[in-house]
Amino acid sequence: MKPADFYEAGLEGVIDGSVNFVLGDMRLVLLQKGYEFSAERHRVFADLAPFVNGVSDPLIGKRAQGRVAFADPCYVLAQREVISDAVAVYQHGGEMRLLFWSEARSSKPVMGQRVDIPWPDGLVFTL
Helix, strand or coil: CCCCEECHHHHHHHHHCCCCCCCCCEEEEEEECCCCCCCCCCCEHHHHHHHEEEECCCCCCCEEECCEEECCCEEEECCCCCCEEEEEEEECCCCCEEEEEEEEEEECCCCCCEEEECCHHHEEEEC
């Protein structure tokens, strides 16, 4: 996976403290090919709805060291048989604010197939 690109709403939340990556319920969403990242226009989970191909359980093993955030690998069960090539992380609950987006290894899972999402060296993002 390449380094993360932050959604403006997520970055603002991390900076002002209204989003706590370590203590909050963060989840990953697998996105279908064709989704075009927009840091400005996309603010909440509903903005991604047409492109969602599965959502993870809450991320576990989250920790921070300085300006770097880490988490354990996770997985998503595919909802459709379509090419998926990106992921986004969002804060589950409340407004479901989007945090960041990243390209992922392209795959075409069958419905119900487990898609593993490894973080290189556990690194999720760097501020």
